[in-house]
Amino acid sequence: MFYVVWQKVKGNKDFxxxxxxxxxxxxxxxxxxxxxVPKKKQDTxxxxxxxxxxxxxxENKVKNIASAKDNQERVNDFVQYxxxxxxxxxxxxxxICRKCLIEGxxxxxxYELLRSKNIYLLGKLVDFGKKEEKxxxxxxxxxxxxxxxMIGRPYERKKDAIKxxxxxxxxxxxxxxxxxxxxxxxxxxxxxxxxxxxxxxxDRFVHYGTRYRIKGQVFF
Numbered sequence: 001m002f003y004v005v006w007q008k009v010k011g012n013k014d015f016x017x018x019x020x021x022x023x024x025x026x027x028x029x030x031x032x033x034x035x036x037v038p039k040k041k042q043d044t045x046x047x048x049x050x051x052x053x054x055x056x057x058x059e060n061k062v063k064n065i066a067s068a069k070d071n072q073e074r075v076n077d078f079v080q081y082x083x084x085x086x087x088x089x090x091x092x093x094x095x096i097c098r099k100c101l102i103e104g105x106x107x108x109x110x111y112e113l114l115r116s117k118n119i120y121l122l123g124k125l126v127d128f129g130k131k132e133e134k135x136x137x138x139x140x141x142x143x144x145x146x147x148x149x150m151i152g153r154p155y156e157r158k159k160d161a162i163k164x165x166x167x168x169x170x171x172x173x174x175x176x177x178x179x180x181x182x183x184x185x186x187x188x189x190x191x192x193x194x195x196x197x198x199x200x201x202x203d204r205f206v207h208y209g210t211r212y213r214i215k216g217q218v219f220f
Contacts, residue, residue, distance in 0.1 A: 002093050003114065003128070006107055009097045019098040028098075030090040046086035054082030104193035104200050145183055150174040181212045 009015060022028065030049030100107055111128050119126045154173040155161055185208040186201070193200040 001089075002096075002107065003109055005090075005093050006097055006100075006109075009094075009101070016101055019094065020101050022098060028091040028094045029084055029088055031084070032086065048087070048090045050084035050086030050088040050091070052082045052084045055084075104195045104197060106194065142184065142187060146176055146180045149180045149183075150176050153177055176214075178209070178214060181208050181214070184208060 009019065031052065032046065032049035033052045033055055096107060109128075114126075114128045151169060151174055153175060154171065155167075182205060185204040188208070189196070189201045189204045
């Protein structure tokens with residue numbers, strides 16, 4: 001079900017924007033209060049969603065006294081009334097989809113497990129496609145960039161410039177600068193944001209620039 005929901009989310013731009021507009025800290029609940037009384041604990045109503053009997057009873061009373069014009073507004077006022085009980089699996093799935101949309105990532109599906117179940121759709125075996133392998137990035141390239149940044153820092157200023165290969169490779173003044181910090185931020189963005197959006201890049205700059213703030217240097 002998680003896989004199916006994610007495919008539907010990816011194919012609906014309007015729904016994507018709706019999910020991303022949900023405030024941080026909010027929770028999506030699949031409200032099954034009006035789906036009938038569950039006959040057993042394993043009832044799908046309380047597995048995929050959550051029931052709130054108190055809200056259901058109160059909402060019915062509101063409907064009886066409210067006019068058709070303001071009925072929906074009054075009903076919406078009592079969404080948080082009472083206590084929801086249930087697993088709310090669908091709500092949790094949608095929250096994960098929201099998180100992936102914001103971060104520009106994909107859910108970590110177990111494709112081998114899905115294929116092992118031999119699921120058929122309209123008589124055709126679903127292979128779920130081949131899971132894309134993440135490219136192997138060479139850490140030594142980034143390490144070389146950072147090392148060069150640290151080694152060259154003591155000679156950045158014009159008065160400290162030298163024209164010789166005879167100098168200590170690492171000394172007390174060799175420390176990383178904002179160049180290294182923001183290079184790593186860009187690398188993080190390139191590796192993890194499949195859509196390569198400017199919003200995610202800006203977020204990475206703020207995240208790394210704030211976390212690894214360097215005394216005397218201004219990032220933004």
